[in-house]
Amino acid sequence: MIKILNVLNKQNIICAIIIILLFGIDRLSKIKILNNFSENNSFYINDYLNIDLIWNTGIGFGLFNLNAGLIYHSVTIFIFLIILFILYLMVNSPNKEKLYYSTLVGGAFGNFYDRSTYFAVPDFIDLHINNFHWFTFNIADIFITIGVLLLIFNETLKKENDKK
Template identity: 45%
Template structure:
C-alpha cells in the first residue's frame, strides 16, 4: 500500500513538473515563432504590459549577461547542479514545500532547456508603469518566483512554530 501511494505521488509530481515545463515551452515557442515573422516588434502593448522578445544570455532577469563561452558553460553547469539539488529536495519534501519546489524545478528546467539548446533564454513579459520598466521575464520565471515565495512563507511559518515551541 505504501509503495502504491509513493508511485501515485511520483506520477502526480511528475505530471505537475512536466505541465509547468510544457506551459513554459508553448509560450516561448509561440512568442519566438511570431517574432521571427514580425521582426521583433511588440506583440502586444498596453499601459502596463508589453509582450516583446528579448534573448537573455545572463542569469535571472538578464542580470550578468556573458559574452564568454567559458562563463556561459560554467553558468549552465551551476544551474544544472542546482536543478539536481532541487530534485533531491523534492523527493524528501512534503506538503506545500514540495509544491513550491516543484514550481521552482519546472521553471528551472524550462529555462535550462533554452540555455542548453539556444544558448539564451527567451524572455517576453514586460510589466511597466509609465516609463519605468521592470525586468523582462517569461512563464518559467513566474513559476520560479511563485515557488520561491511559497518556500519563504513555508519556512517563515515553520520557524514561527519552532519559536513558539521553545517559549
C-alpha cells in the same frame, strides 16, 4: 531497491507530472512568441504590459549577460547541478513542500532547456509604469518566483509555529 521505491511514490510521481506540465506551458508560450515575434519588436497590450522578445544570455532577470563561451557553459552546468540539488530536496521533503519545489523545478527546467538549446533564454513579458520598465521575463521565471515565494512563506510559517 527500497530506496528506489521511496523515490517512486505517489507524491513524487505527482510532482513529476506537475514539473512536466509547467515545463510544457512554458515551452508552448515560448514557441508561440518565437513564431510570432521578432527580437525587440514590442507589442503593446495596455499601459502596463508589452510583449517584447529579447534573448537573455545571463541568469535571472538578465543579470550577468554572458556570451556563449567557457563561462557561459560553466554557469549552465552549475545551474543544472542546482536543479539536481533542488530535485533531491523535493524528493526528500514533506508533501506540501514537494509541490513548491516542483513549481520551481518546472520553471527552472524551462529556462535550462532554452540555455542548452538556444544558448539564451527568450524573455518577453515587459511590465512597466510609464517609462519605468521592470526586467523582461518569461513564464518559467513566474513559476520559479512562485516556487521560491511559497518556500519562503512556508519556512516563515514553520518558524512562527515553532515559536508557539
